[in-house]
Amino acid sequence: MKKSMILTVVTVLTLVLGITVAVAATSDPGSETDPIVTKSYVDSKSSYTPISLTPGQKLIGGVGTEVILRSGEATAIGNSSNGVSDITAGTDLMTGQAVGLNHLLLIPREDGRGITATTDIWVMVRGVYSIQ
Structure with a gap:
């Protein structure tokens, strides 16, 4: 019984981690869903x-x-x-x-x-x- 419970918890955690990685991979860098500032953005705003x-x-x-x-x-x-x-x-x-x-x-x-x-x-x- 304990082995099946551990296996279920590991499976659920693996699924959650997989979904999180998949969602993060589909975001465009610098977009509204991934607001990290890119070097090209900073360069375009900081040059004369x-x-x-x-x-x-x-x-x-x-x-x-x-x-x-x-x-x-x-x-x-x-x-x-x-x-x-x-x-x-x-x-x-x-x-x-x-x-x-x-x-x-x-x-x-x-x-x-x-x-x-x-x-x-x-x-x-x-x-x-x-x-x-």
């Missing part, structure tokens, strides 16, 4: 995009957009009471103030803040933005 602008063009950022001026000259576009966060200098750049080369800028809100190219420029951008 190089953008070229000509004089007078504006780069307007969304919430949390990061901008680094790599070459040329540009000025900040703030709103009526606040500017663009210059993380490198620890300051707020108000409309018309010069953007420093290689300074990391952060757009805190989606309210029209960004930069205006005064010469041909190259910037590195991470996040949502539009060119005007």
